[in-house]
Amino acid sequence: MSLTPSCQRIVDNLIRVRKRIEEAAQRSNRTSEEILLLCVTKGRCIEEIQILIKNGVRVIGENRVGEALEKFEKFGSVLSFHMIGHLQRRKVKDAVKIFDLIHSVDSVKLAYEIDKRAGSIGKCQDVLIEVNVSGEETKYGFHPGETIEAIREISRLPNIRVLGLMTMALLVDNPELTRPVFRALRLLKEEIDKLEIPNVKMQYLSMGMTQDFEIAIEEGANIVRIGTAIFS
Numbered sequence: 746m747s748l749t750p751s752c753q754r755i756v757d758n759l760i761r762v763r764k765r766i767e768e769a770a771q772r773s774n775r776t777s778e779e780i781l782l783l784c785v786t787k788g789r790c791i792e793e794i795q796i797l798i799k800n801g802v803r804v805i806g807e808n809r810v811g812e813a814l815e816k817f818e819k820f821g822s823v824l825s826f827h828m829i830g831h832l833q834r835r836k837v838k839d840a841v842k843i844f845d846l847i848h849s850v851d852s853v854k855l856a857y858e859i860d861k862r863a864g865s866i867g868k869c870q871d872v873l874i875e876v877n878v879s880g881e882e883t884k885y886g887f888h889p890g891e892t893i894e895a896i897r898e899i900s901r902l903p904n905i906r907v908l909g910l911m912t913m914a915l916l917v918d919n920p921e922l923t924r925p926v927f928r929a930l931r932l933l934k935e936e937i938d939k940l941e942i943p944n945v946k947m948q949y950l951s952m953g954m955t956q957d958f959e960i961a962i963e964e965g966a967n968i969v970r971i972g973t974a975i976f977s
């Protein structure tokens with residue numbers, strides 16, 4: 746079967762992105778197996794996702810619960826779904842049904858709602874805590890200085906398990922400017938690690954997107970969330 750040009754482009758992009766991840770991993774003395782490429786499929790159609798599946802992708806990131814629900818009906822048995830966008834509390838009931846990891850816990854209130862809804866379906870929901878490292882007013886996430894206290898409180902919830910941290914860097918022309926943001930998140934993760942908070946495991950650092958994923962990997966990311974570089 747020959748692929749249409751746009752299909753072929755996605756396949757080629759995927760190969761290129763995987764290569765770049767591998768090279769960045771080597772620069773941080775790791776292998777690409779230690780880094781999850783989370784393909785961000787928001788706004789992408791069924792056919793595009795099918796190409797990913799044919800080419801070995803098993804985890805996708807979505808930022809809207811409604812859109813993710815539709816895709817889950819089709820691909821829930823072959824793909825693992827991650828929530829990467831801001832999650833409204835009224836959407837949590839559906840979110841806990843489909844997402845294996847929620848990257849975007851940005852308030853303690855949201856965590857309480859996730860705990861309640863996960864508990865009601867007998868699930869323990871894995872989450873990451875979103876940190877607004879750059880301190881931009883427009884962004885979601887905890888300020889670095891309030892993160893540890895928030896994690897302590899969230900860690901007491903029985904149906905939620907904190908597995909790491911997530912951040913979004915500023916959109917900038919020079920990706921090198923994002924490095925301090927990623928470094929700060931890694932240092933915060935290491936600080937939290939040392940506290941050995943019960944029920945908290947600092948396993949994941951979700952940072953880096955198309956513009957800056959190589960720098961994020963160099964600074965310790967083990968989940969990179971990439972959309973544009975794969976689909977454009």
Ligand SMILES: *Cc1c(COP(=O)(O)O)cnc(C)c1O
Binds near residue numbers: 785829956971
């Ligand atoms: C869209 C999105 C991404 C992917 O961004 P690209 O620049 O397309 O790679 C990553 N993280 C979040 C939270 C997003 O909303």
